[in-house]
Amino acid sequence: MDELEKHSILMVSDFFYPNFGGVENHIYYLSQCLMKRGHKVVVMTHAYKNRSGVRYMTGGLKVYYVPWKPFLMQNTLPTFYGTLPIIRTILIREKITLVHGHQAFSTLCHEALMHARTMGYKVVFTDHSLYGFADVGSIHMNKVLQFTLADVTQAICVSHTSKENTVLRSGLPPEKVYVIPNAVDTAMFKPAPEKLSREEIVIVVISRLVYRKGADLLVEVIPEVCRLYPNVRFIVGGDGPKRVRLEEMREKHSLQDRVEMLGAVPHAKVQSVLITGHIFLNSSLTEAFCIAILEAASCGLLTVSTRVGGVPEVLPDDMVVLAEPDPSDMVQAVTKAIHMLPQIDPLVMHNRMKKLYSWHDVAKRTEIVYDRAQKHSNPPLLERLSRYLTCGAWAGKLFCIVMIIDFLLWRLLQLWQPDNEIEVVPDICLMNSQHDTNKDESNT
Secondary structure, X not given: OOOOOOOEEEEEOOOOOOOOOHHHHHHHHHHHHHHHOOOEXXXXXXXXXXXXXXXXXXXXXXXXXXXXXXXXXXXXXXXXXXXXXXXXXXXXXXXXXXXXXXXXXXXXXXXXHHHHHHOOOEEEEEEOOOOOOOOHHHHHHHHHHHHHHOOOOEEEEOOHHHHHHHHHHHOOOHHHEEEOOOOOOOOOOOXXXXXXXOOOEEEEEEOOOOHHHOHHHXXXXXXXXXXXXXXXXXXXXXXXXXXXXXXXXXXXXXOOOOEEEEEOOOHXXXXXXXXXXXXXXXXXXXXXXOHHHHHHHXXXXXXXXXXXXXXXXXXOHHHXXXXXXXXXXXXXXXXXXXXXXXHOOHHHHHHHHHHHOOHHHHHHHHHHHHHHHHOOOOOOHHHHHHHHHOOOOOHHHHXXXXXXXXXXXXXXXXXXXXXHHOOOOOOOOHHHHHHHHHHHHHHO
């Protein structure tokens, strides 16, 4: 690490704590590991209810909850230029050298990357999801992504399938896209102290109960598995619009004593739910990576999952049973998993996960991407505009107009409030001070 440059990084996304999910966990754990490796990391997200302003998290991670309220699906209302003044202020105050945006769904991410490029900052984008090409929503989102990535310095995807999807959607050169998988906190996700009895087999489902996560598949799979195996019980954690369908299924088949509905499970309690089960069931219809599978495997559960997106890349064949997103195939996969259970040792599986996935390894690999991004020169405005013209006959011209206006507004802001009039925030290294305190206590 000594030969790599120390960076001041601004992580930007609409998705962060107190929300829980794959993107939120990725940003949090990556930030913590980068800070431990000597980098400065600041997170920017929108306000959550009464959580607004500047907050500090574990290890001194500084979070700006900017006073924008979510508009739809935790995303802020697109303003194009409304976020420019506050993003410029944060970049200067925190002496940021690189901006890292997360998730193509995030409005704040797109706007931050656009403004950062206008101001000459290096930007990196991480895509966490897969998208289609045919429906109206995907066509719109793909054009927005093409606009954002036209001038991005480097991009990261969480699986090879995700990389292929992003390259096809955005037209980004494949050599600018790196594959760095997610990881799991194996210190948090440990198996049960004692091996569970197999007299009653418990299958755990922890997921948002929405169409994309295959909640409709569960409605058909659960009753059939319960019919075939009287000793099988299900624990379903999660909430969403499809929860009603699962409740109706439970009533219709009289499975109240065999299907336990937990509702939303806080991330801190996920491990305590996982260790009560033998098998983890993932029924997603689209998935770029799926951190939930890693968490389950780290707790020693055998995974049954749909063969979609980047899921086949996540675990070795002897730790997962894959099936097509079809009810009958899923039931067969669960049957196969039940027969495999005697061969599964949770502790051995946990130790294998320790070697396979580590957030420190993710941080090391991300550092290399940052280092390469910093070596890129900043092209002049006219050269940057030529990149946007390639985005389409009409869209290209529209994107150029958007960027020219953004550039002019930035220049006006510089005249109205020059950079040297914005107060720079002194760095507070809480991690080192905590480490020194612990060292002093151990010496006394």
